[in-house]
Amino acid sequence: MNASSWGVLALAVCAWPLLAQVGAPRWVSAWAAAPCGVAEEEPHFDDTQLGDTTVREVVHLTASGLAVRVRLSNTFSTQPLVIDAIRVAPAMKDGEIDPAQSVELKSAGKSQMTVAPGKWLVTDAANLPVEAGKDLAVTFYVRGKVSQPSVHYMALQTGFEAKGDQTNAAKLADAKKTPLRLVVMGVEVASRTAPYTIAAIGSSTTDGAHSSPNQNRRWTDDLWRRLQEARGANAPAVVNLGVSGNRVLHAGRGGWGPVWGDAAVGRFNRDVIAQPGLKYVVAFEGGNDIRQPGSGAIPMEESVTAEQLEAGFKLMAQAAHDRGAKFIAGTITPFEHADKNRAEDPRWEKTRTAFNEWARHSREIDGVVDFDAAIRDPEHPARILAKYDSGDHLHPNDAGYQAMADSISLDLFQ
Incomplete structure (x- = not known):
């Protein structure tokens, strides 16, 4: 576990009394993907050239929970990955969300977070009830250019990319679809049932x-x-x-x-x-x-x-x-x-x-x-x-x- 992850763990422990008031939740992985090495000849490589880009990914959860945190991967890059904003919300049709249900994620209490080269980072826990069998939208914004973010090639779930910071937009404007998973490689939930x-x-x-x-x-x-x-x-x-x-x-x-x-x-x-x-x-x-x-x-x-x-x-x-x-x-x-x-x-x-x-x-x-x-x-x-x-x-x-x-x-x- 990297240094950033220990900090996240400490914050999660501090937040635990709030979660414990409604039961005895345990952290479980509710959705995950494995990062792949970057292949520049891959047909969709252009989709991985991020910069002033909002990415919205839809994930299918297999556990209900009271709170969520997201695993961000920079596994195969030699450069730091700076995430300027990231939010989670229940996903609706075609990746749309209700902004009123969107929750900001932070790391060490800060909205901007950096994932070190070759490492991964787990965000702080955010109070958001989620339901097993439902889709969750994870939306993040990268201001600076990123040429080699972590990729999972076979998402089998349509994602969306658009210019500018649209992390809390109901629907990404002028978005293009992508068949890849980018950066987001896990969603963990504090569950009382799973x-x-x-x-x-x-x-x-x-x-x-x-x-x-x-x-x-x-x-x-x-x-x-x-x-x-x-x-x-x-x-x-x-x-x-x-x-x-x-x-x-x-x-x-x-x-x-x-x-x-x-x-x-x-x-x-x-x-x-x-x-x-x-x-x-x-x-x-x-x-x-x-x-x-x-x-x-x-x-x-x-x-x-x-x-x-x-x-x-x-x-x-x-x-x-x-x-x-x-x-x-x-x-x-x-x-x-x-x-x-x-x-x-x-x-x-x-x-x-x-x-x-x-x-x-x-x-x-x-x-x-x-x-x-x-x-x-x-x-x-x-x-x-x-x-x-x-x-x-x-x-x-x-x-x-x-x-x-x-x-x-x-x-x-x-």
Whole structure:
């Protein structure tokens, strides 16, 4: 935790008596995203050139609470990030808000806040009742030019950018839409009902690739809805820390080469362990480690064995256990015919199935969710079942994501 975060923690503790008057709230992560490395060749890179810019992001909360605070990331930049104003409000259609319900956020009691290079900052707590299953608008203004803010590429939720300080505007004037997450990488709430947070780490299938935009149809969203149906207001929060292109043991890369994000074992403490209220981790990745080496900018020297993947999962499990959380592994889903431009290596399927067998029977983890069994074709186990296939033979469609969520035993989460 950086120095700014300790200051925020102290302020939150000072504010605690006010919160405690209405119950015994606990801080839980109610929404999160993982920052990616900046890729200048990314098609939407122009959207990350901030300066005299207001950004409004809409996030879907999975816990109700009495107060909120926001996590701001400057993880991959070499320059300080100065946020001149930031506010939160219940989100309405197309990112609009009611200014009368908008609340200013501060850091160390100040409206302007600076996030140091390579660090993150959590704002002071602000009293704003929020409801699980509802959208929250987080609006911030950056006066000075920022060329490399933290980015999460697959938001699957429309954001908005506009010139000037419009942080308290009902609707941003002359706004352009953006498909990216910028700077805002977490919303934490002081909750009396959500008992803890479940954090999912993974690659594009956790990130929700090919699910319906603005519909919250990732498997993590579907899991949270199941938990809410089963447990009502006492359902735990679920946050998604998937990064498209992520790998367990090596940095993820896009087709052109720039790094999209640290390896799962490298980002685990920053992205997962740091989530407040964490009690369970679901880790679902490894397919990219198996099939990507030898394609694009990824050398064959980064090929992995099932045993190496298992070692990576054991490292993450130990980190979770040290935090007092339980670690659950997901089996790797099929990907036959996903590579159209090169021949498939028969070793890929052997590695995938060997890892899955380890996950199903390992005593070094606390549970398994068998995503492989949930969406594979029984007649061709190396392929996704057609009705769950988004069309690229790698990522599920909405029905496939729902099938994945439905395959998870809720008894894993006590």
